[in-house]
Amino acid sequence: MSLHLVTDVHTEINKTFPTNSYFVSGTYEYYHYLCDGFDDRGWGCGYRTLQTICSWMKHNYNSAHNVPSIREIQKILVELEDKPESFLGSRQWIGSFEVCLVIDKLYDVPSKIIHVNKGDALETILESLCNHFEKFGSPIMMGGDVDCSSKGVMGVHKDGVNSKLLIVDPHYVGKEESKEFLHRKGWVKWQPLQDFLSTSFYNLCLPQAKPHCKDK
Template sequence: MNARIVEGQYKMSNDYSMSLLKNVHKDLPLPEPGETFLVRGDYEYWHYGCDGFNDKGWGCGYRTLQTICSWIKDTLTSNAPVPNLRSIQEILVALEDKDKSFIGSREWIGSFEVCLVLDYRYDVVSKIIHIPNGKDLIQYIDKLKKHFEDFASPIMMGGDKDCSSKGIMGIHIGSNGNAYLLVVDPHFIGKAKGINHLQSEHWIKWQHFSDFVNSSFYNFCLPQVQARKQHEGHSTTG
């Protein structure tokens, strides 16, 4: 992923970043009866090309980071805007995590880089959870549940064999031991007709733990900032 971004080469025709859909998991049907723990507060759905910049094939981690930034900005009432892709790269170079050649590249970022940017941009510390392989995800149900109970902030999920970044907005625990993660997928391209459009095409979905890749490791970035108290109702039973 060392190709360079040439000025204007990756521009798309439309910039939707000022009118992004919010809280795109709203009213998504539960996969089965059980207990649900969700993000609290408002976030914007950032995805491929939403700001007029074509990052298809490499920018999913940046887009999940932007979604998390939008939640933090709203939660902390911060004046710091959601950073664009180049700004994210510049931050990582300033932190000496990346070489200068990283700026303008199409290199991916993962959960560790997301952690660094959140700390630099918003002074938000994050916890990293490393899971050696997908089949071990089930062992982390309680930790993920506790995160949404204590903080209710969005989570970044990345991996290696499964290298597609995912925003995680909740966890659902079924009555028979089944468990699901609420995935907000940043790989959508275009202008969504609405939340129902995204949900019906499964860009927003409940994904069973068994549907993740067993041979892939996963890294979770859990921002350690609490949702505002006025956002209640993080857990439900259905």
């Protein structure tokens, strides 16, 4: 199935904070609920964020692999013995650890996992996120437990207590995919750090791949 998904949905909104900001480098496609006709509403957000990261890998790092379907992702995790056979065809969600495994399997790229405990301020990892975008520029996967919805992080604005993350939310259902629409409806947004829940832990997956390395 040939998909025509909108690319680089954070552009334009990234101009909101022209200084002290760090962003993903290179092109990616915006994967979200139902974007390929497969109904994953309520459980597929981790898969969709992984697909967005895989599209970045395909465009910028290694074009040998197509973006895997949700079923193909599940098959990889079963083959790696991370999940039982019953996982294949299920509606079980995945998080940052599973995303790390699939990226390593498909692209031979390790990922750094950052864990933020409940009650800890996200400010403590802000420097690590800025360094990641400066050094690698790949999209980041973010998931939690109470705030269990997975999301993509495509940028950081550093401004003390007013610092923000540039979030690309895979929970959108629909066919209107203009950047202006996605920004206006909040599917792509700057989210202040204080808006994240202190009652939730957060796991972040930071793929350690630099862009423009296809011939490496």
